[in-house]
Amino acid sequence: MDCGQCGKQNPPEARFCIQCGAPLAAGVGSDDGPPEARAAYGGFWVRVGAYLLDAVIIGVPQIVAQALISPETLAARGPDDPVPPGEAAWFLVNVVVAWLYWAGMHSSQYQATLGKMVFGLRVVDFQGERISFLRATGRHFATILSGLILMIGYIMVAFTKRRQALHDLIAQTLVVRKEWVR
Template identity: 35%
Template structure:
């Protein structure tokens, strides 16, 4: 609508007053310019589905809930603001740091005993030294399990190098989950050379998971 009604505009133009016509055109252009800021489609006369009379603001008033997006969208496994996966080299250095701590703590629990072994055919007697590491293994299990379960998924090594263990959905790791993770790592370490495969899996896996991570459903991410 212009600032003049149709009858008045025609009467003034018929009398040769083109000023009214120019004012009406400028007024119409100003209206279209204001409308363009809210909805370009309406500025050219194209109606949007569900449009009602009058212009609608681009956003709801302050305090009103925002409309849901029209296109379904699913966030990535760790959410839209998820931390990145921890680097392989940092994981290696953090692991070496923790191994040194475990070795220092468990060293008093490691001892060597001598056993006399007699050869059944030749009858020769030999002294064989046997290193006992069972208690040291228990100390190592408790070290990793308790720190991961009760210290936000971090051991001292992971804390220093800025990483932590979480569930695959990004939530904090649970007590049972931490126990399964560490028990799997201990069993694989005792079974010949499987610990090499366990840790080497980090290099080829897309999410940098070791086998004990896949068993427990965990990830190592930046803290």
């Protein structure tokens, strides 16, 4: 099937163009065709809601565990106070836990974190299929870049045709509403 936007030849089962990510036309009489409108993609505010829910789901247990195991790392301190010895270790633990949560959930059979599941979203490749753990890892760490440039990488969701953030563009992924995923 040729892409109507860039002309790239795609496999017959592809739901999105492998070159540009544009939705491909559904077959005649097909009820499960690819999304044709922006409404099929996860918009800015629904993605913000999903992220905030995920932040609570992952953040509260991390803070509780840190408070129980080494509360000195959570205490407020002045600029001249020494850094508690376990603080760097907790930073590393939090980074690894977040990475395993987001990349693991996005590459799982659910194709979504718990927050995205609640809001009816899925992360897919341009064919509408589940992404690999490696791609999900790249997408996760690309979110750092999305945030570094004054959050513009995230704000792009509101203005791009397929509602992609910078990290989606980098990882070649889409966030779609659940009803558009097989």
